[in-house]
Amino acid sequence: MTKQAAVEALQEFRSRIDAVDRSILLLLNERTRIVEEIGRVKQKAQMPIYEPKREDQVFDNVTRHNTGPLSTGAVRRIFERVIDEMRGVQRAQMEAKDGGSSC
């Protein structure tokens, strides 16, 4: 493979990655909006914010459905980050000192 051909192939792959990333971004924001809805429901119903079992369900869902090439560990670490950010969103929403369930 010539360097020129490689450069062109990389450009194409990176353009595809950028499109995938924008799709992931849309889904992350969609997820955040649902988390905000959950926060509102919990506030209205005066339900407890923190539900650790729900976080386990989130990890189960993604690791059970993972067919690779990402490893289970990688998937878990990425969703730990996602959940942590959602926790921050819900915490800000609740204006409470305790972190809310992020899922």
Added chain:
Amino acid sequence: MTKQAAVEALQEFRSRIDAVDRSILLLLNERTRIVEEIGRVKQKAQMPIYEPKREDQVFDNVTRHNTGPLSTGAVRRIFERVIDEMRGVQRAQMEAKDGGSSC
């Protein structure tokens, strides 16, 4: 809102979150496959693995297209985690000691 109505609403929202997460998972694995392709092209063309400017482009792409409700900081932290995991994938693929460009 009654507690029963809230419980049902939460179930519905969580079911939607689980579906969103599975879609994110599919895209993450698609991204990983493209990163593996990039690794193969670089190996064939004997090109340098590490390209820090490309990581900046990845962050620019997602933060520029972010319309919220996730903050720029949250988006950046999530994609830092994603890129870090991709770096691990490419590093394993290259069997090299230096980390590869993850994007």
